[in-house]
Amino acid sequence: MFNKHLFLTNVGISLTLSGVGDILQQHYELLQGDQQKWNHTRTLHMSVTGMTVGIFCHHTYKLLDSFFPGRTLKTVLKKVLVDQLVTSPLCITIFFVTLACLERSNVNTFVMQLKQKGWRLYVADWVVWPPAQIINFYFLPTRFRVLYDNTISLGYDVYTSYVAHEIPLEVEAEVCENTE
Template sequence: MNIVRNLSLALNKIPAIKEKLFSPKYLFYTNVTISVSLSAVGDVLEQHYEMLKGEWHEWSFKRTRNMAISGMTIGIVCHYWYKYLDNKLPGRRIDIVLKKVVIDQLVCSPLCIAVFFLTLGILEKSNWSELKNEIIQKAHRLYIAEWIIWPPAQTFNFYFLPNKYRILYDNTISLGYDVYTSHVKHDNLIHSSKK
């Protein structure tokens, strides 16, 4: 009986916790935490899949940590990007939503891909030449995937959701994309470890 009462009390606190986490005061921290967490989960899933396929021998904490930090930098960019976009294009009319989607794809997507590679390049101590080569070889794969995933997802996001839930929604959709991002980023490591 005590367990049921405690569970009921905990469930009753959820709306207040949600309201606090998504309040203007804490929204930045909530968004960054969500981005860090789901980027790490995406990498763990991808590494597990690579281990099942025999492409990766053991889980790399360093790789997951780096992917989580890249999630942090992208979470910061997206937090401010959505605020900026909503200030410049307020409203939810379909023409405004479609403008936001196109601008998001043409401006924010390439920016996030660049921030992703730059963050990981810094963490991995890559020199400029290595970083540039990696971007040339891999960024287009991520950008093509962005055009498949994000226009329909962002149409829903911009039309139905208030700004405070955009990063949560993005990261939920992005979990599968984060798995792919981790795969693209570490693809050369997988193939070189097989040799």
């Protein structure tokens, strides 16, 4: 499974755990009384974002290993730096592009979400991922990296669902003026 069908395995795991992260977040919202019933469409959308990000991550890890072969501390730190400075912002952008397409958001809403919510996710990303990726790049073979990422990511997926759906956008004056 982790050799012959690695791409499908990685994408399937990403899709599934992103959906599970949303289910956990919605369950919490239901328990808190913030939500009346489970939103199936939201879970589907979060799952699809997991799929698109999973596709990107599958190929990114292969590229990182080809550009930075080996597992020395210096090589691992280079991979972590590229992961945080390049891969992470691209994953967050892919997430919001996918969500905007699925929710049929207009460009202004997409840009505001990316700027406000994307930044919040990126800051959280710096807390979670550098230590996790040091372990990932130092100890694990490439074929297990997306699985490891998604296992760590389950908590991050819950937070991503919260940020994407529960934190209101701060409406910018420019957008309000354009709608008048």
